[in-house]
Amino acid sequence: MQFNSLEFILFLPLVIALYYAFNQRFKWIILLAASYYFYMAWEPAFVTLILASTLVDYIAGVNIHKSNKPTVRKAFLLSSIFVNLGILVAFKYNDFFIENINEIITASGGRSQISLLRWILPMGISFYTFQTLSYTIDVYKKRIEAERHLGYFALYVCYFPQLVAGPIERAQNLLHQFKSKINLTYENFSWGFKQMIWGFFKKMVIADRLAPIVDQVYNNPEQHEGLSLILGTYLFAIQIYCDFSGYSDIAIGVSRMLGIDLRINFRLPYIAKSFNDFWRRWHISLSTWFRDYLYIPLGGNRVKKWRWLLNIFLVFLISGFWHGAQWTFVIWGGLHGTYLIIEHLLQPLTQKKKSKLKTFFAKIIIFHLVVFAWIFFRANSVEDAFHIVSNLATWNLETFWLFIAESGALNLAFIVGLLLLFILSDKWVDGLIKENSKQSYLKNQLVFSFITALILLFGHFGETKFIYFQF
Amino acid sequence: MKFTKSILLFVILSGGIFITMYLAFALIKYKDVPLLNRTNTFYSVKGNMIYDRFHEFDENEDWDVIIFGSSHAYRAYDPKIFEEEGLKTYNLGSGAQSIVDTYHIINNIKVLPELLIIDLFSGSFELDRIESASKLIPNVKSPELAKEIAFSDYKWQLTNCYALRLLNKHESPVYIESESSDVYYRGYVSCPDSIKTEMDYSNLGEEFEPNELSQEYFQKLLNLLVERSAKVVFTSQPLPKPIQNTEMEEMEKYIRKTIDGRFYYWNMSIDLSDKFHPSNHFFDESHLNEAGVKIYNQFLIKNLWETGFIE
Numbered sequence: 164m165q166f167n168s169l170e171f172i173l174f175l176p177l178v179i180a181l182y183y184a185f186n187q188r189f190k191w192i193i194l195l196a197a198s199y200y201f202y203m204a205w206e207p208a209f210v211t212l213i214l215a216s217t218l219v220d221y222i223a224g225v226n227i228h229k230s231n232k233p234t235v236r237k238a239f240l241l242s243s244i245f246v247n248l249g250i251l252v253a254f255k256y257n258d259f260f261i262e263n264i265n266e267i268i269t270a271s272g273g274r275s276q277i278s279l280l281r282w283i284l285p286m287g288i289s290f291y292t293f294q295t296l297s298y299t300i301d302v303y304k305k306r307i308e309a310e311r312h313l314g315y316f317a318l319y320v321c322y323f324p325q326l327v328a329g330p331i332e333r334a335q336n337l338l339h340q341f342k343s344k345i346n347l348t349y350e351n352f353s354w355g356f357k358q359m360i361w362g363f364f365k366k367m368v369i370a371d372r373l374a375p376i377v378d379q380v381y382n383n384p385e386q387h388e389g390l391s392l393i394l395g396t397y398l399f400a401i402q403i404y405c406d407f408s409g410y411s412d413i414a415i416g417v418s419r420m421l422g423i424d425l426r427i428n429f430r431l432p433y434i435a436k437s438f439n440d441f442w443r444r445w446h447i448s449l450s451t452w453f454r455d456y457l458y459i460p461l462g463g464n465r466v467k468k469w470r471w472l473l474n475i476f477l478v479f480l481i482s483g484f485w486h487g488a489q490w491t492f493v494i495w496g497g498l499h500g501t502y503l504i505i506e507h508l509l510q511p512l513t514q515k516k517k518s519k520l521k522t523f524f525a526k527i528i529i530f531h532l533v534v535f536a537w538i539f540f541r542a543n544s545v546e547d548a549f550h551i552v553s554n555l556a557t558w559n560l561e562t563f564w565l566f567i568a569e570s571g572a573l574n575l576a577f578i579v580g581l582l583l584l585f586i587l588s589d590k591w592v593d594g595l596i597k598e599n600s601k602q603s604y605l606k607n608q609l610v611f612s613f614i615t616a617l618i619l620l621f622g623h624f625g626e627t628k629f630i631y632f633q634f
Numbered sequence: 635m636k637f638t639k640s641i642l643l644f645v646i647l648s649g650g651i652f653i654t655m656y657l658a659f660a661l662i663k664y665k666d667v668p669l670l671n672r673t674n675t676f677y678s679v680k681g682n683m684i685y686d687r688f689h690e691f692d693e694n695e696d697w698d699v700i701i702f703g704s705s706h707a708y709r710a711y712d713p714k715i716f717e718e719e720g721l722k723t724y725n726l727g728s729g730a731q732s733i734v735d736t737y738h739i740i741n742n743i744k745v746l747p748e749l750l751i752i753d754l755f756s757g758s759f760e761l762d763r764i765e766s767a768s769k770l771i772p773n774v775k776s777p778e779l780a781k782e783i784a785f786s787d788y789k790w791q792l793t794n795c796y797a798l799r800l801l802n803k804h805e806s807p808v809y810i811e812s813e814s815s816d817v818y819y820r821g822y823v824s825c826p827d828s829i830k831t832e833m834d835y836s837n838l839g840e841e842f843e844p845n846e847l848s849q850e851y852f853q854k855l856l857n858l859l860v861e862r863s864a865k866v867v868f869t870s871q872p873l874p875k876p877i878q879n880t881e882m883e884e885m886e887k888y889i890r891k892t893i894d895g896r897f898y899y900w901n902m903s904i905d906l907s908d909k910f911h912p913s914n915h916f917f918d919e920s921h922l923n924e925a926g927v928k929i930y931n932q933f934l935i936k937n938l939w940e941t942g943f944i945e
Contacts, residue, residue, distance in 0.1 A: 169788050169789075281841065349636050349637060349640070352637070353640065372674075372675070375675055571672070571675065573664065573672040573673060574672060574673055574674065574675060577672070577673040608640070608643055608644060608647055609647060611644070612644055612647035612648040612650075612651055613651055615644075615648040615651075615652070616648055616651040616652035616655055617655075619648070619652045619790060619794075620652060620655055620656055620659065620670075620794070621673070621674065622790070622791070623676070623764070623791065624764065624789045624790045624791040624792075625676075625762040625764040625789070625791070626762035626845065
């Protein structure tokens, strides 16, 4: 079931009604049943994988917590890691490895090819796997106690608002909320509803309307020249931000309507003044996961400088690989790792005499370098990506105007207009979402009614998936 | 009380603002086309060749052959070539026509022709029919058909398209000039151009994923055709590259399994792959040009004679 579907519009009020109608003791049952239903609406059979992951990590957590023997604790931790990562690798990366083995065979003159398995990638597997891994690691590190109640733990694994594309939640933040007394409050409901509406606007009015234009460029890059490629890339930068942050807003908004807080996942990433800053603003739950469970265990910055920089590079390579079983994602991750390394190396120079003008130019440079890296993220293949990069400077105005005409000049201008409206109002609307005073009541009503009207009039209601669903 | 008051106010305000903006964008025009069409990709205009196609068609004429399907239908089946063989033919293909909409169109035709040719492409089953339905709603002749297409699966955008049709009921169709060399005849749109360069034909994916609604309506279509004792041939036009390991191959398996011997299915993308040269017989990565259509249609008609579909 997708958020932008009729099924979800019917599902959500029913879940909220049942959730608040029942006593606190039964709320987790309602949410658990709803979460499994939500997942099974996509593909019933794959709920077995979530169940398997839940049981393995529940047992591992309880036994890690119970035992004092380091070997036993480590054995259960390693079992959890092995099972979770094993399932993830098996489903997500099997064909990637097979394809590369086949290429090596072909390159070395061999003829036989291994058949691809073509397994369906279970929805959300990259997210819930990381979420459960963070739990067992935290229990092992004694940061938290193991959850004894299987029901609450199962709910932590499959909680539907954030199951499919995050935010990746830590057990410390989420588990206790399921047990806390939750009452229906106007403030929570209003805040959550407004956040959800804003998320739908970003997804359906901005991201989905940009998608066909971006696809036109990126699905046939050899037919486009520099200006179209540049325009397509900038539009993709907006598309992916609106698509993913829109999803997060919907997830956080829905959860807030249920009285449960999820962590913020985006904080105006395109105004970052450094790459460090960018990764504290973009997909925050994932970047902090990699920081806490990979970067720091590798030694972080408490090692020799060359090792520290290598750690950064490795973490970003793996982060790229997490996004998808293609070399383009690895290159994207590697680019960001390189950016961070260069930033660290240039720090002695850049830290001198900061000024508003320097910060302004830094933001511009960071933004454009991030956009450049998106080329590799969006391109269908490494060849396409390099074709785009090598043709960015080939400007042909005639071809460009033809591209504009085909996309519908007025349509494109209108989208750009909507984009500007969005860019100028994003921060203001974010503030308005949390604003619940009497004085702002009518302003809130008018603004969010207007946003809803925009969704109904200009939203794309097709079966478009969220970009991060493919991860 | 605060909840109820807020929800009520929100519904009234959203509805009021929406209706006001909708009317403004629907009634204000730029070069004869409502702003709503100008500012959205999937709100098709009332007009152009698709309007002519559906308004010129008279089901009471004695048709020998009617063709249905997506752009692969209206670009690949030339009524003139069929008429040279004595077959009075009309082409009711439309852009991205979903199998759901093919069902509605056929169901709306009271007098079926001697033979129906339904061209199938993977997109007919996989796409979400927004494009298909948004093109048909303003342009089909029958108001009942437009309503059925608009409300098959409760997509809000299609409701908007239907409302726009009602508002523009008395407006004349608009013909937005095209610079292409396309020529129109009885629903068919020909393109004499060919690519003449190497194209990247890798756009066909590997997995065929028909959506639930398409699967449901494909069954409904088959049942309808059986019920009405229709003489039907399902086809897939030739493609410029082999379909092995692509979604078209997967689609072939799905169609044969679903049809289960009740109808013929000729997958020309397998049978004719050696007769076509990608650069000379196609004008893009999947649509035949005039030269390609001639070869294909002559081969198809010969097969129809030989198998007794036409007498």
